Amino acid sequence: xxxxxxxxxxxxxxxxxxxxxxxxxxxxxxxxxxxxxxxxxxxxxxxxxxxxxxxxxxxxxxxxxxxxxxxxxxxxxxxxxxxxxxxxxxxxxxxxxxxxxxxxxxxxxxxxxxxxxx
Numbered sequence: 001x002x003x004x005x006x007x008x009x010x011x012x013x014x015x016x017x018x019x020x021x022x023x024x025x026x027x028x029x030x031x032x033x034x035x036x037x038x039x040x041x042x043x044x045x046x047x048x049x050x051x052x053x054x055x056x057x058x059x060x061x062x063x064x065x066x067x068x069x070x071x072x073x074x075x076x077x078x079x080x081x082x083x084x085x086x087x088x089x090x091x092x093x094x095x096x097x098x099x100x101x102x103x104x105x106x107x108x109x110x111x112x113x114x115x116x117x118x
Contacts, residue, residue, distance in 0.1 A: 021074035026065035028085035
């Protein structure tokens with residue numbers, strides 16, 4: 001599915017809501033980032049490195065909050081049943097000069113329990 005990002009689009013599907021992140025989402029963005037990296041890359045990267053990311057979520061929360069306030073764009077997906085953010089992505093202006101009015105997704109992180117769902 002291709003999602004065009006316009007202003008503050010909100011898209012709802014079954015039990016999930018896709019929306020632009022706000023500064024108050026910073027903790028959950030850092031949480032999803034750290035835990036997704038851990039479960040996805042534990043076979044590829046040293047566990048200590050991945051665990052450090054989890055252990056420093058509070059510090060990362062401040063950095064994420066600052067980046068949102070400075071204009072960095074994040075999309076999040078809320079689970080409407082649990083009210084938790086379970087998916088996040090980072091996007092920004094396209095680096096391709098051919099598409100000056102387009103956006104580019106730099107990263108997508110989905111918590112393990114929400115991967116491979118229909």
